[in-house]
Amino acid sequence: MNVTEYNLCVEQLSDRVYRFALKSLKDEDRSQDIVQDCFEKLWLKKDGIAFEKAKSYLFTSAYHAMVDFWRREKFRGEAENLEETFSYEPHQYSGLKPIINRALDKLPEIQRTVLLLRDYEGYDYGEIGRICDLNESQVKVYIYRARLAMKNYLGSLKAVLG
Amino acid sequence: MINETNYHVYLDDFVNGLLDEELELEFVAFLDKHPNILEGESLDSFEAELPHAFKSGLKKEIPFKERSPDELLVASMEGDLTEQEEAELAEQIAATPSLQKDKAIFALTRLEADLSIKYPYKKNLRKRPVVLLYTRWASAIAAVFILGMLLFRFLGADQSSDSRQARITPQTQSPSEIQTRVPGEIADSREEIAIQVAEGRKPTYKQPSDPQKNRKQENPSSLPNQTFAIEAPDLHDELVLVRLEENPDMETNRQVLASGDQSVWQWAYKKVRGKVGEAEIIVPEKEIPRDAANLVLAKVAPVIQYNQDGNGSSFRIGGLEINRRTTH
Numbered sequence: 194m195n196v197t198e199y200n201l202c203v204e205q206l207s208d209r210v211y212r213f214a215l216k217s218l219k220d221e222d223r224s225q226d227i228v229q230d231c232f233e234k235l236w237l238k239k240d241g242i243a244f245e246k247a248k249s250y251l252f253t254s255a256y257h258a259m260v261d262f263w264r265r266e267k268f269r270g271e272a273e274n275l276e277e278t279f280s281y282e283p284h285q286y287s288g289l290k291p292i293i294n295r296a297l298d299k300l301p302e303i304q305r306t307v308l309l310l311r312d313y314e315g316y317d318y319g320e321i322g323r324i325c326d327l328n329e330s331q332v333k334v335y336i337y338r339a340r341l342a343m344k345n346y347l348g349s350l351k352a353v354l355g
Numbered sequence: 356m357i358n359e360t361n362y363h364v365y366l367d368d369f370v371n372g373l374l375d376e377e378l379e380l381e382f383v384a385f386l387d388k389h390p391n392i393l394e395g396e397s398l399d400s401f402e403a404e405l406p407h408a409f410k411s412g413l414k415k416e417i418p419f420k421e422r423s424p425d426e427l428l429v430a431s432m433e434g435d436l437t438e439q440e441e442a443e444l445a446e447q448i449a450a451t452p453s454l455q456k457d458k459a460i461f462a463l464t465r466l467e468a469d470l471s472i473k474y475p476y477k478k479n480l481r482k483r484p485v486v487l488l489y490t491r492w493a494s495a496i497a498a499v500f501i502l503g504m505l506l507f508r509f510l511g512a513d514q515s516s517d518s519r520q521a522r523i524t525p526q527t528q529s530p531s532e533i534q535t536r537v538p539g540e541i542a543d544s545r546e547e548i549a550i551q552v553a554e555g556r557k558p559t560y561k562q563p564s565d566p567q568k569n570r571k572q573e574n575p576s577s578l579p580n581q582t583f584a585i586e587a588p589d590l591h592d593e594l595v596l597v598r599l600e601e602n603p604d605m606e607t608n609r610q611v612l613a614s615g616d617q618s619v620w621q622w623a624y625k626k627v628r629g630k631v632g633e634a635e636i637i638v639p640e641k642e643i644p645r646d647a648a649n650l651v652l653a654k655v656a657p658v659i660q661y662n663q664d665g666n667g668s669s670f671r672i673g674g675l676e677i678n679r680r681t682t683h
Contacts, residue, residue, distance in 0.1 A: 196482050199482055200481050203480045207474040207477050208473050208477075209468075209471065210474070211473070212468055212469065212472050215472060216449070225475070227473070228481070229476070230481075248480045262437075280570075285567045297466065308464075312465055312466035312467070313468045333435075337426065339464075340429050340464045341425055344425070344457065348456075348460050
């Protein structure tokens with residue numbers, strides 16, 4: 194990859210890696226650090242990375258950085274008890290998006306990550322597996338569990354909100 | 356027939372689920388009859404995990420009808436169902452209102468990226484191409500070089516002012532003479548023209564020399580095959596070969612064009628830029644000031660490649676090559 198291609202990666206992918214990290218970590222500063230680290234690594238290794246592989250490299254690096262962050266900070270453990278979601282105040286309802294975001298936040302990291310890669314980036318099971326070091330079946334199962342948990346959460350809210 | 360003496364043969368496969376259905380049932384029946392036979396049997400060796408790919412190969416797809424509605428709805432969202440399965444699911448959904456509701460809620464779990472979120476320090480991530488750094492260095496070197504040239508010319512002109520009149524007579528120069536002449540003498544050449552114009556006389560331009568003749572007088576080995584020149588050969592009324600590369604060094608082109616001088620280079624570039632390639636053209640005297648080429652060459656001297664051999668002399672600036680033939 195040459196300098197022009199590297200700069201093209203910055204143009205096309207920095208926002209996407211940032212959104213991926215921000216949605217996963219909910220921490221702007223840390224997400225910005227991750228983007229910077231990932232592109233710094235890409236720059237250092239640019240001679241050995243083909244332009245077509247850069248996106249996968251960046252998302253893999255970002256995911257590994259996020260895992261390190263979760264481990265260090267114990268940012269989030271197992272899936273939280275969805276019972277908590279019933280304490281949601283109906284008067285705060287201001288459209289579906291915040292509720293969907295909240296449902297997403299409730300997911301375990303790995304489920305949230307595979308879902309973001311699937312829906313934001315359109316990766317197939319195999320690509321997600323390579324980024325997250327999972328096999329395709331595991332990716333499929335995590336996506337299923339993530340959607341089911343979100344569906345149950347949203348369905349419960351809908352029942353509460355009428 | 357599985358019995359007390361040969362059951363070990365089947366035990367490994369039974370634990371790993373590799374017995375066929377008939378043998379598996381027979382083994383289970385054997386264990387029922389001998390409930391204590393595995394007591395004291397070490398099963399540690401069976402804890403080793405099989406590779407996932409191996410297990411996956413053994414697994415069978417769960418039949419469509421045995422899968423839960425949620426599984427089917429998610430599989431449908433992910434595009435994992437066959438056309439036939441999609442059709443069957445659509446029939447089920449149409450017939451079941453609760454499935455319609457579930458499908459609508461599942462659709463909400465499809466995430467959409469918030470495109471308004473941007474990485475705020477993108478500018479810091481960009482890297483400057485190496486060529487730009489080189490250009491900056493080249494520009495700095497060129498600036499120092501030009502400054503040095505100007506100082507040298509002014510000093511040279513002052514020191515030689517007393518003897519100037521003696522050298523006004525027009526002379527013919529060969530390319531080799533141009534190449535070996537010291538830069539300070541250019542001022543004399545311009546002075547000559549200026550004096551002639553000031554006196555109301557028609558300027559007398561130097562005529563190109565006959566390179567064949569000059570070569571006879573000089574030792575050919577003294578001509579450098581490739582070097583960097585300060586000056587270009589006179590080109591007016593010459594047959595020149597102009598060649599513009601398909602992908603010229605645009606930075607150098609811009610650098611030259613930005614100089615604002617009328618020059619052989621600019622003139623030739625304008626002539627051929629419409630059609631990338633090469634063309635043999637006569638450079639008319641009226642279109643090119645006599646020393647214009649020298650002016651522009653001085654400005655971009657560090658990036659000019661000047662070449663002289665038995666076939667003639669040429670110089671290259673970026674993607675443009677101007678070649679003066681020896682014979683015309």
